[in-house]
Amino acid sequence: MKASNGEWRAKLEGRIDADLAREIDAFEHEIALKKHGKIDDKIFAETRLRRGSYGQRYDNGQRHDGIESRRLAYPQPGLTKGPNTLWDAPGMQRIKIPFGGLNADQLEVLAELAEEYSDGIGHITTRQDVQLHFVHIEDTPSIMRRLASVGITTREACGNTVRNVTACPLSGVCRDQAFDVTPYAKALAYFLLGHPDTQDFGRKFKVAFSGCDTNPCALVRIHDLGCVARTRTVNGKTERGFDVYVGGGLGTVPYQAKLFEEFLPEEELLPLAQAMSRVFARLGEKKNRNTARMKFLVVKLGLEEFKRLVWEERKTLPVDPRWTSFLSGVEQEQETPLKPPGLLDIQPAEPGDFREWRQTNVYRQRQAGYSTVTVTLPLGDVTADQLRALADIARKYVNETVRTTVEQNIVLRWVSDSDLRNVYEDLKQVGLHQAGAGTILDLVACPGTDTCKLGISSSRGLAGELRLRLAENDVARDESIRNLRIKVSGCFNSCGQHHIADLGFYGVSRNKNGYAAPHFQVVLGGQWSENAGAYGLAIGAVPSKRIPETVDRITRRYLAERQAGESFQAFIRRIGKAECKKMLEDLMAMPAHSEDASLYTDWHDPREYTIGDMGVGECAGEVVTPLEFQLTACEREAFEAQLALEKGDIDVAARTAYEAMLHGATALLNWRRAFYTNSEEGIVEAFRREFYDTQLFFDPFAGGKFAHYFFRAHERAGQQYLFESAHRLIEEAQLFIEACHGCTLRQPAQTVNA
């Protein structure tokens, strides 16, 4: 905790917007009240989340150090900042950056904060935010004040709120755009920020803007509300509007957003978002957070009914001048260059490193003579010195602005082409000249087990390792492989966006004879382009340490067998999931701990792996083995469901997925030696009694969510499924089986059997 905390308020007086200053004062008071026990844990937790102050791994005061789970002896063990969250435990501060836009002064303040309050690193997220890790809760008001002094708020960066509004970082300079969406994203972000109609959501609400329908820069189809720019000509006049998509989201089970309205006129954008917020606040689930995202409401009501309700709501809204006041300034918001347009003098003896960088990191803008430069950040990390250098570069070559991207990079727009070589040299001075933007080397990873409480496997460790190995790999240099995307999530929650990658991975764990081992589910067939046009499905879990070999094997096979012009997705479709799985089967087989202990540790973490306080029972092996066998059979069934879906046999796919869940539940009942009637009804009833009502099956963070998947599948058994709902059911079956594995890891067999 900083000695200067008490002095920033006075130091920055008059330099912070009055409303924002009051909000931060109020938050500081709430911190003081909480310290004195005057605020309930849950309320304070949501309060700080709404200010972007998040929990971090081990903040319950327990950590497995590789030998045993030990208590972290914080100085104030009785003081908490939320349920089961210790006051002194470091946390994460998320900083909202609407549309990813930052100026030079803001970059410098972020650098200062990273050095003084965090670990010297600013981390760019897949939502264009910046995160600081290992931050003390009592430092957060100072952080917020310093940010506010340069026009940044952390308000509603977390919690059940409208999260950072993202937008294509090329907007305004993109060759394919309908128009620049930046001013619309900005207007909507600040209109919804703190709006009374957005304060009573059951879950978060994510918004994205794209300037076109084809490129993936904004991923609108994975959002609750996605807006794609469009123009139309009416009576010779060009009008601006948006194709509006709703109800998308990744999370545990991904949903593709549905087209809500074709061409919503620009003046209707803000009121429609407001009306949608009201409907979501009024009708969205509040008690069960696992079904509280808007995607569930859209499915529950049906798109047509949802639309009807939103349009009805729209009619009742009192007119707000902010709906349209920003429109008059839309043209003026366009960023302008600092330098005149230029020409890059390409020399025959151009150094190889510059040529490679130019090929992957330089985008030719729609404005002749200008380019956008992508600054590739390894795993989204940037040092304080680099942030300051970027501020200098932004001042020297462009009009002081940069943007963060959903691929965890930063772009410099409006670089005069004649400056490209100098920009490269300046970036090189601070190690920011790495080529490979938008290629297989440009991996995306969520924080995973490094800092996230939900992490199961080390996503950053894996991504870092893959990055190193791919850089040395000849296969990765081939054009067809080079353009693939790899995305890694530390758990099923998709913060690394694994569903929309060519090669996606999400962290799971497996138990072998009482030893837990980190694994990743391999997700193939996702589509990054067309704003995240399709989601991949998991084909099986591979030990973490074997994922590099998995990537190598898949990419080599694609390289060797692809047909002319065949995309990776088409290749995966053509060879089929069964063949994909067959290709990896030997890698999926897990040797015993005694044969290869290295597979029982994670990347860049020498500790014996655990998802909690692992206990090795005296007769665990004998008891666990049959269970393992049965759960493996369930995984096979879930996979067979995928194969059926691939063939278009939707009924078989749905039935098989449901049966996989049923057999998973049966496996657990057998493991517990519970009594049950051997019928579908009997199994569901016994599972509910033994595992749901007792909460034995509850995931520490997702609660009973995965059991609900099973109950719902049972209720729907025999009913007709459509392709999309069957796809979702298979996802749910896979997650249910993962939860079965998780349940057995949390409950040593001998305890359950006692």
Next chain:
Amino acid sequence: MQHVNLKFFARAADGVSTSEAIPVFHRWIQNASCPELLIDVADYSHVPAGPGVLLIGNEANYSLDIGRSRFGLLYNRKAADAGDAQSHLRLAYGAALAACERLEQEPEFVGRLAFDRRELEITLNDRLLYPNTEATWTSVQPEVERFCDGIFGAGQYVVRHEGEPRERFRVNVRQI
């Protein structure tokens, strides 16, 4: 003098990668090897000229650091401590030196990594209390020199105030 950061630079680090500190720092947590409460290890070895690998503690962080491309051991005192400037400087110096000695003896580094005790860098990690200005240097110089007299002997070292105004207050001390 709050939030003292003190760095010893590596004299020899033949082929040593900061990532090699990961298992070492995990062991330090297991063995409670430092006086501070040790929490976790953060790996930034992939970032050029960055913080390297950090051993995150409650009161302080230790890191095998490559900031400004100089390999070294950095001790970052995070807690606001009671006491005077000399006690704060001595605490940071003692903790950093002990960590250097320990690292040099670790199996991963023995014979490969050695720190130079004749040069150190002191950073005051709070821009509000210690902006990187001549005024700050004037105000802290007597304390810094008193401390360095005790380490190297009066007149046996050179202190240089470094960095640009945007950076944190920093001095480099080198034994003559």
